[in-house]
Amino acid sequence: MIVIQFGISPIIMVVVSTAGLGIFFGALLGYAVVAFRVKKNPLVEQINAILPQTQCGQCGYPGCRPYAEALANNDEAINKCPPGGEAGIRALAALLDKDVETLDAEHGEEKPLMVAYIREDECIGCTKCIQACPVDAILGAAKLMHTVISEECTGCDLCVDPCPVDCIEMRPAYNELTAWQWKTPQLPGHIIATDIGQSATTS
Amino acid sequence: MIWGSQRRINGVPIMVTPGIHPPLHKDETRLTPIRPAGLPPRLILPLNQYDMTSTASQVTIGQKVLKWEYLATPNTKIGLPLCSPTSGTVIDIVEHAIAHPSGHSTPCIVLECDGEDSAIDPTPLTDSQQDDPQRVIEHIRQAGIVGMGGAGFPTPLKMLPRRELDYFIINGAECEPYITADEALMRERAQQIMAGIAIVARILRPQKIIVGIEDNKPQAISAMHAANDINVEIVILPTQYPAGSERQIIYSLTKREVVSGKLPIDCGVLCHSVATLAAIHRAVQLGEPLTERIVTIAGGTVAQAGNYDVHYGTPVDYVLTVAQCDRKRITRLISGGAMMGFTLHNDRVPILKTTNCIIAADKAEMPAPPPPQPCIRCGICAEVCPVHLSPQQLFWYAQSQNDEELERHSLFDCIECGACAYVCPSKIPLVQYYRAAKAGIKRKKNNARKAEQSRRRFEFHQQRIQLLTEQRDKERQERRRSRMKEISSTDQDLLTQAIQRTQTKKTSAERNAQDEVCD
Numbered sequence: 048m049i050v051i052q053f054g055i056s057p058i059i060m061v062v063v064s065t066a067g068l069g070i071f072f073g074a075l076l077g078y079a080v081v082a083f084r085v086k087k088n089p090l091v092e093q094i095n096a097i098l099p100q101t102q103c104g105q106c107g108y109p110g111c112r113p114y115a116e117a118l119a120n121n122d123e124a125i126n127k128c129p130p131g132g133e134a135g136i137r138a139l140a141a142l143l144d145k146d147v148e149t150l151d152a153e154h155g156e157e158k159p160l161m162v163a164y165i166r167e168d169e170c171i172g173c174t175k176c177i178q179a180c181p182v183d184a185i186l187g188a189a190k191l192m193h194t195v196i197s198e199e200c201t202g203c204d205l206c207v208d209p210c211p212v213d214c215i216e217m218r219p220a221y222n223e224l225t226a227w228q229w230k231t232p233q234l235p236g237h238i239i240a241t242d243i244g245q246s247a248t249t250s
Numbered sequence: 251m252i253w254g255s256q257r258r259i260n261g262v263p264i265m266v267t268p269g270i271h272p273p274l275h276k277d278e279t280r281l282t283p284i285r286p287a288g289l290p291p292r293l294i295l296p297l298n299q300y301d302m303t304s305t306a307s308q309v310t311i312g313q314k315v316l317k318w319e320y321l322a323t324p325n326t327k328i329g330l331p332l333c334s335p336t337s338g339t340v341i342d343i344v345e346h347a348i349a350h351p352s353g354h355s356t357p358c359i360v361l362e363c364d365g366e367d368s369a370i371d372p373t374p375l376t377d378s379q380q381d382d383p384q385r386v387i388e389h390i391r392q393a394g395i396v397g398m399g400g401a402g403f404p405t406p407l408k409m410l411p412r413r414e415l416d417y418f419i420i421n422g423a424e425c426e427p428y429i430t431a432d433e434a435l436m437r438e439r440a441q442q443i444m445a446g447i448a449i450v451a452r453i454l455r456p457q458k459i460i461v462g463i464e465d466n467k468p469q470a471i472s473a474m475h476a477a478n479d480i481n482v483e484i485v486i487l488p489t490q491y492p493a494g495s496e497r498q499i500i501y502s503l504t505k506r507e508v509v510s511g512k513l514p515i516d517c518g519v520l521c522h523s524v525a526t527l528a529a530i531h532r533a534v535q536l537g538e539p540l541t542e543r544i545v546t547i548a549g550g551t552v553a554q555a556g557n558y559d560v561h562y563g564t565p566v567d568y569v570l571t572v573a574q575c576d577r578k579r580i581t582r583l584i585s586g587g588a589m590m591g592f593t594l595h596n597d598r599v600p601i602l603k604t605t606n607c608i609i610a611a612d613k614a615e616m617p618a619p620p621p622p623q624p625c626i627r628c629g630i631c632a633e634v635c636p637v638h639l640s641p642q643q644l645f646w647y648a649q650s651q652n653d654e655e656l657e658r659h660s661l662f663d664c665i666e667c668g669a670c671a672y673v674c675p676s677k678i679p680l681v682q683y684y685r686a687a688k689a690g691i692k693r694k695k696n697n698a699r700k701a702e703q704s705r706r707r708f709e710f711h712q713q714r715i716q717l718l719t720e721q722r723d724k725e726r727q728e729r730r731r732s733r734m735k736e737i738s739s740t741d742q743d744l745l746t747q748a749i750q751r752t753q754t755k756k757t758s759a760e761r762n763a764q765d766e767v768c769d
Contacts, residue, residue, distance in 0.1 A: 228690070
């Protein structure tokens with residue numbers, strides 16, 4: 048045996064080589080951690096992709112990303128986003144492996160998409176709504192009329208309260224006709240052919 | 251992939267896509283000549299047109315208008331103006347129900363007809379003006395012409411020359427049960443259609459012009475042959491539903507497959523319905539905007555079933571009265587054909603440019619659909635699908651709302667013809683599932699796009715605010731520094747003296763206070 052020829056005891060040889068390998072791979076891992084560090088938390092990104100990005104702050108956080116961060120790091124409840132609604136809660140529950148909950152009524156209720164509308168005759172040009180808008184969707188300058196770019200408006204209604212003359216109102220983004228869509232047929236339950244008569248008598 | 255199989259008509263081979271052969275019910279309406287429906291007391295003219303592109307009203311309540319005068323101008327690029335179908339007074343602009351599957355309302359101009367039908371002077375194009383494509387297309391836009399076959403896509407948009415045209419297809423198939431409006435038009439007004447073909451051919455210069463007509467319309471075929479003074483090819487198609495669907499008729503007549511996601515024009519093919527071409531002729535050569543169309547009034551409750559010339563905006567109940575319909579017996583009122591039409595919730599809705607048929611069916615004719623049974627995977631639906639989809643597979647995925655698989659199985663290529671639902675032995679309303687699934691996917695995609703846009707704007711907003719505060723802080727510090735420099739050395743001495751004075755004052759005051767406490 049080679050080890051015996053070199054005159055080192057096999058136990059020491061094993062200890063030294065294992066330690067050496069440990070140090071080597073440890074260093075490699077340590078380097079990898081620094082070199083390939085993921086800058087952003089991927090979970091936060093995934094949660095943020097589910098959130099509706101209205102930036103309305105109804106969840107109690109200043110925007111969707113902060114809520115996503117709280118969900119990822121602080122074990123925040125998933126039912127605080129009214130614009131996301133039931134579908135959003137279901138998607139979050141699936142992603143975070145939590146139970147589906149009903150929307151927390153304290154934070155508001157699920158509503159159809161709205162857009163802000165400025166009654167331009169009444170606007171005094173104070174720029175307060177412009178400062179409140181989280182997505183810069185209001186156009187205007189001091190002492191000049193403001194208007195909402197409705198394509199960009201998320202319907203967060205953060206501009207309504209700051210208005211000193213109450214000239215901003217929230218209007219539905221879609222009218223009856225454009226909001227309408229075909230519905231999945233509601234079938235009276237799948238009946239086995241031989242059971243048709245029976246189901247008729249029971250119902 | 252091979253789209254269809256070969257069939258022979260009078261010994262001539264023709265390729266056809268799969269389809270069905272439902273009872274056609276055309277004999278009730280095809281035998282009588284086209285009759286005028288007359289003027290109703292009021293017309294209801296919706297301001298929303300194709301795919302809900304809106305127009306802005308140009309008239310005020312109480313205003314008197316003449317026939318063909320503009321009532322509304324488009325808000326969007328693809329919109330078309332609205333012309334008055336007759337003379338009269340605008341009495342209201344209100345929300346009114348329109349012929350739409352939802353039964354919802356939209357803003358409409360209500361016009362009270364004065365019965366005189368006096369028109370403004372028509373402005374046809376002269377012969378030399380008809381050489382200029384831009385001019386002709388603009389004229390067609392001004393006349394408010396849309397595709398009259400069903401979808402109502404604005405005709406001027408379809409005609410913009412985007413590439414060299416190999417084929418110009420004229421669709422006279424009219425494969426849907428009950429409808430005979432195009433057949434009546436071909437039989438009685440073939441010259442108008444041929445004149446329309448000539449106008450389009452002159453500006454777009456197609457290599458080949460083919461008219462496709464189903465073999466169950468012999469009178470229409472012979473009338474078209476008789477009027478054929480411009481030597482277009484007239485091809486007879488086997489009677490089958492849906493032979494007249496755009497992509498299917500293009501395949502039959504040109505053997506070209508319009509693949510998924512492409513438009514016919516991408517394959518060098520343009521397809522118009524016969525009714526659209528007659529409207530183009532009347533607009534360009536007679537100067538009449540599109541304000542009336544032929545509507546088939548059919549169904550078991552109608553005594554005088556047939557084809558009627560109806561003004562755009564005429565309420566359906568008026569037309570039914572003209573056709574001597576026993577309205578108490580109606581169990582289902584349908585706009586469009588028996589396969590692709592939709593149920594009207596209300597008989598006061600107006601006739602639109604795309605309304606080719608009204609079916610007022612009684613109980614025996616259209617009984618309530620039997621309750622759907624479970625899918626037995628028989629596969630008959632896949633055999634009849636003209637687009638070669640797997641309807642049963644789509645049905646499973648639509649039920650489980652598996653959007654990814656639905657798109658992978660080409661849900662969006664479905665033309666909603668209803669052939670699969672027609673042959674389904676379990677009577678499953680398959681098309682309803684596909685329509686709902688399509689709408690759901692579209693909405694989800696739209697929401698995702700909107701969320702992404704908002705996210706980017708929010709991030710930009712935050713960045714902007716941060717930059718702004720940083721800049722402000724920097725400016726403030728700089729101002730402070732420069733002010734400190736301005737203070738000269740003598741000032742500095744005064745400053746230190748002042749500071750010392752206050753300090754000594756403070757210490758003496760403290761000492762006094764301590765003394766008092768000691769006392």
